[in-house]
Amino acid sequence: MDVLISEVGPRDGLQSIAPIMLKEDKMLWIRRAAAAGVREIEVGSFVPAKLLPQLADTAEIVTGAIEIPGLTVAALVPNARGAADAIAAGAHKITLPLSCSESHSLANLRRTHAQVLEEARAIAGMIRALPKERRPHFEGSLSTAFGCTIEGRVPEAQVAGLAEALMAAGCDEVGLADTTGYANPVAVRNMIAILWSAVGKDALTGIHLHNTRGLGLANALAAFDAGLTTFDSSLGGLGGCPFAPGASGNIVTEDLVFMFEAMGVRTGIDLDALFAIREIVANAVGGEPLYGFAPEAGLPKGFVQATQAKKDVHA
């Protein structure tokens, strides 16, 4: 495959919507996504159940999802305690968010940068203590990297400094996250160049984008052109802000996969099978709007996916 689409709907999509999805529905979604060719899914977050009832079953979901062959099961962890739970459940990848805006970090996680970095060091130590084959991949996510609603734009040098600090704390990788939809294609390209020069190309391969101001796919294109290869997205753009249809959710997996496949870039995901999952998810979150232009419009006449075309050639 040419790019890795990391489905974050079961975590980032669900966490902002009220109707609680049943564990069975989540597992059906995850299994169907994996069957459609999705190779990485962020299935939940190890936060206290009281804080986020929607994700209270994350440990059970991880336990179930790791049985699916070929699927990388990722989970978000707010701290070392969550990481311990994620490791115990068998997550293949754990992501610790660090908000580049310190005001946002305090408001959101109630932690300073120094405190989050301390958690990162604790998690890295925990992972090093594991036998090699049980060690999850550990990513530090640079959230609000392009700015936040409290501080506005975050200086690029600050983001680069935090990326270095996360790598020094023991992360395997950092990820770039436009939590608030402040990014634009030029900012994406600049930030990638700055981070690569700070931590090296191997330490930054992925980006997490929101479509808050409609630039989600343009930003994904800019990141792909710059050389990133992992893209977070959410089925149906789930988790969009209810006051403005489509206004705040993650970029839509279906549209993202359609864009890459149309461009000749293989995602490994079958679009028809992906589109078919929408009904399961829509039913399971009753009434919550699903977004996505490609699934509504349908594929262009005569459309052949890159994944399919190149598979045929080698068949």
Add this chain to the structure above:
Amino acid sequence: MDVLISEVGPRDGLQSIAPIMLKEDKMLWIRRAAAAGVREIEVGSFVPAKLLPQLADTAEIVTGAIEIPGLTVAALVPNARGAADAIAAGAHKITLPLSCSESHSLANLRRTHAQVLEEARAIAGMIRALPKERRPHFEGSLSTAFGCTIEGRVPEAQVAGLAEALMAAGCDEVGLADTTGYANPVAVRNMIAILWSAVGKDALTGIHLHNTRGLGLANALAAFDAGLTTFDSSLGGLGGCPFAPGASGNIVTEDLVFMFEAMGVRTGIDLDALFAIREIVANAVGGEPLYGFAPEAGLPKGFVQATQAKKDVHA
């Protein structure tokens, strides 16, 4: 300015919606858009009033709009007869669409390619007969250049051949149009390269994109990166397909302008003034949905437009 945003809402946006907008409302929209900094507006289409009652007042709109200082007033014409009316009304720019898919051309305009090219020659002759200062700019629009719902993908060589034929017929310029939302960023870049090698860079500067499958702004970014400088768009993405919200309209002017301004690319358009026009248009087409992510989400905290920032520097 770095790019030219050509507002096509009063033509392409309105032509696909049922509620007829009053001439006064159209003029208010056009005046407010011009006041916000929009420098080119396609105000209507010279088709028989019976076929498109929504645009029956195009001649009067052109007559009114050409009084606005600094505004380029464009109109669509289906044939030489429409062009004569457009010229009589005083349009600064006339666009003749030629559907690159001949089946689509027959179904839509009831004309073969040869017949449309004949119209182009007649229009060019008509323009040459005018005194130089009264000659409108004459564009041949390569519609369905990326494919259509009848034929599927249209071969690039066919598009290039038609571009050459339009230029030979006397057009000043050709425009690239993704009428059906079949384009993708790679196809956009390829098509531009092929057309430039066929007709030269000066003969292709603009693109008309739809957001049918969500790739509108990514395609605009690809076209901008490739070197195009004129972008058609519609306020509120007006004219979206009613069966699927947002699914078939033109790219949204507000989001497009936001993207460029955020990238540091000057459009000359004030975003706040542009966003404010939405209410006028929404009221005038009562109930018709307006799209746009940036206006719904609002500008990022501390956001400064490129147009504004660079204006300040030179003030």
